[in-house]
Amino acid sequence: MSHRQRQYLNLFILFGITLLMLGFTVDVTVTDEAGVKTELPARLGDLWTGHEVLFCHNQACMRSWLTKDLEANDDGVYVCKEDFRGNRCGGKLHPMAYGEWRALPRDTVIFKKQYFHNDDEDLSVYAGVVLSGSDRSSIHRPELCMPSQGHTIESRELIEVPLKGRDPLQIMILNLSRRLPNGVMFHSYYAYWFVGHNVETPHHMERMLLMATDRIFRNVSHRWAYISLSGPKAGIDSREHHDTLREVVPLLYPQISLLPTDI
């Protein structure tokens, strides 16, 4: 890189930092408009069936459940059947894990479903949507969250998923590994993208800059959504999750997106 190029790069970085600092100190109008619907579909095409994921907040339990394994009580409420040791629990179940509920602003909306392939119950994809609340700090950088949950990020990759009638959707994939208590290495992937007001990006920093420019130049703060898809991988070099994402995303996207198709 030449001296002049380095000067331009420094200027660009300085401009970005200034935007971010300005963006998060100005008073803005908070809008409730989100680029996605507030529920995940029950089915993806003919082959995938989704079940809501719920979390017990009883701290002696903390078990998670799929609604298909529970029965709602007369009020339509699901409660925890038992903890991991088989002891009766009865704790109230929430769409947010306890750690998320503790850490995120109260008006954050989270919903999750696990989609199972109808012909192969070992094949599933975990889908999550986080909708930011009014102070917009609900969405955390996945690259920071994953290591704090015990995962090692082995690699990052950006893929394009073709969608009907519009440009391909860009998705960021983190390839992860984690050593299980029995010593075995567990490999998984975590794919995501962000949705704002008529805009999508797989890049956290671009989202921050878009948020900042909205706040400075338009005096508004839109509700951002953070969509994630994750699941296990057969091994560190397995690429099967690319095929799974290219199958699942075109089925999921039109059912949750509220964005115009020409972005």
Ligand SMILES: [Zn+2]
């Ligand atoms: Zn429980």
